[in-house]
Each structure stands twice: as structure tokens, then as C-alpha cells.
């Protein structure tokens with residue numbers, strides 16, 4: 361633990377060969393990646409436990425796709441190691457890609473094939489159960505089976521890509537913006553199926569800008585900001601431990617210190633002070649004494665979107681300080 365009670369998996373990073381594939385489906389240790397003058401990823405450490413829906417959030421350009429491309433073996437990090445299902449993402453990239461399902465943000469499909477033909481083609485790479493599952497998915501998604509991919513709509517193409525990625529029932533599914541292009545009914549149906557997958561012991565890494573959707577399905581949320589990992593926490597813990605605290609002052613000019621805890625953001629507007637705070641202690645109200653010019657204080661539970669904006673926007677913390685990490689206990693990893 362560091363001084364902020366934040367778990368940094370240093371011992372695992374020192375010995376990445378010791379990854380237990382039964383518990384940590386993804387293990388990323390000190391990964392950095394730079395493109396010319398852009399530091400796309402800066403010393404990322406992250407562990408994704410088995411049987412979870414793990415949501416990767418971040419603004420445009422935060423580094424999500426770069427991380428996913430490293431995990432899927434399409435991009436070599438400058439520094440650090442990345443393992444998926446116990447395999448090194450670069451040295452054993454073919455094994456990794458065979459064992460996982462992956463849908464990129466811009467899926468490339470053989471345009472001259474129909475949905476049926478592309479499923480038949482892909483079945484050569486997987487087990488005998490693939491064609492049946494693929495056809496069931498295509499049927500459930502109501503994709504026209506005889507139409508060439510080039511003539512399908514954006515949403516229909518996304519459905520074909522999802523069916524191809526999931527029909528071999530992979531242990532890990534990596535999805536980069538999977539629901540863009542899908543209509544609301546299919547989006548909901550698809551995201552609910554991700555929860556079912558996790559309940560069945562499969563793991564899903566989901567990169568998305570649809571924070572409200574993520575909030576419904578994610579077990580663990582990670583927030584990337586400008587190439588740095590700002591936060592990794594189980595969603596229920598995050599929501600339980602984070603509050604928006606508002607203090608109304610007698611006078612707009614009176615200074616009011618924030619409550620204890622990790623202050624993610626601070627907004628001052630007239631007589632009102634508003635903080636988004638994680639790890640807020642139970643007795644936080646005692647921080648606002650009667651003689652400090654504070655007229656009224658209250659707290660509310662923030663939405664994930666409010667937490668996201670607080671983490672990525674106005675942040676008074678040290679720039680390279682992550683808010684919180686998952687404990688050994690929550691990961692099921694022995695210390």
C-alpha cells in the first residue's frame with residue numbers, strides 16, 4: 361500500500377512470469393508507449409480478474425485503443441510487460457489472439473463475403489461448436505445472411521463483428537467501443553449478455569464512451585487520462601466511497617477547506633463549495649465546525665459520469681497519483 365492506501369502491484373510487476381491465469385486474466389505491468397511526440401501510455405499497471413466486466417473509460421486520445429492494441433499483440437510497448445491468460449502479448453501474440461475474442465473500434469471484415477460466408481470462413485480457426493453459435497447470434501441480431509458485408513449498415517456490420525468475436529465462447533472478450541452503431545434495443549441486449557458472460561466465469565474488457573451504459577454492467581471501472589491510469593476500483597466500492605459534498609457559506613469570500621478524503625475535484629460558485637471526494641470518512645461533517653462560516657453541508661452519491669468528469673477534469677491531486685487500486689483481497693490474489 362502507498363500513503364494513499366492505494367495498492368500498486370509492484371511484486372507482480374517484478375515477477376510477471378508468476379501470473380496465475382486462474383485469477384488474473386490480464387496483467388499489465390509498467391507499460392509505456394510513445395508515438396513521436398505523444399506519450400500515449402505512461403507506466404500503466406493494471407490487473408483484470410477473471411469473471412468480471414472491466415470497463416476502460418477515458419476521453420478521446422486517453423490511450424484506451426493503444427492499451428487494447430498492446431493486449432491483442434498488434435502493438436509493442438516501449439517498456440513494461442503485458443500478459444493475457446498467462447501468455448505474453450507480444451511473444452505469444454498468436455496464442456493470445458486465438459484464445460480471446462476481440463472487436464476493434466473499426467472492425468475490418470471481408471467486404472465481398474456475406475454474413476454466412478464470413479462465419480463459414482472463420483469457423484476454420486475454431487472448434488466445431490463455432491458455426492452453430494455464430495448462426496444463432498446472427499439470427500438473434502437479425503442480420504440479413506445473404507447480403508454482402510459491403511452492403512450492410514454500420515450497425516449490421518458491428519453485429520457481424522460481435523458474432524465473430526463471441527461465437528467461440530472466448531475466456532476473454534476485448535471490445536473497443538462495441539455498442540457504437542447499435543440501436544438501443546440491441547445495445548441493451550448485448551450489454552446484458554456481457555453480464556451473463558461474467559457470471560459464467562468469462563471476462564470482458566470493455567472500452568466505451570457510453571458511461572451510463574457502463575454503469576449498468578461494469579464490475580470494475582478504470583479511468584485513463586492523458587496516458588495515465590487515474591483510477592481502478594470496483595464500481596460498487598467506488599459509488600459507496602465517493603460523495604459530492606456541498607457546503608453553503610455565510611459569505612462568498614470565506615475560505616473553506618475541503619473535507620478529509622481524496623478530493624477529486626473542487627468547484628467554487630458564489631457562496632457554494634462543491635467537492636467530489638472519494639474515501640470520505642464517516643465523520644466528515646465534523647470537518648465543518650459551526651464557527652467556520654458554514655451555513656449548511658450536504659452530501660449526495662455521484663453518478664459514474666460525475667466521478668469521471670471529476671477525475672478527468674478539475675483535479676487538485678498530484679498529476680501522477682492514482683486514486684485507488686483493487687486490493688489483493690478483491691482480486692483473490694494471495695499477498
Ligand SMILES: Nc1ncnc2c1ncn2[C@@H]1O[C@H](COP(=O)(O)OP(=O)(O)OP(=O)(O)O)[C@@H](O)[C@H]1O
Nearest residue numbers: 395396398400418419420421422423424425426427
Ligand atoms: N499511430 C499513431 N501515431 C501517432 N499518434 C498516435 C497513433 N495512434 C494514437 N496516437 C495518439 O496517441 C494518443 C492515444 O490514442 P488512442 O487511440 O489510444 O486513444 P483513445 O483513448 O482510444 O481515444 P478515442 O476514445 O478517441 O478512440 C492520442 O493522442 C493519439 O493521437
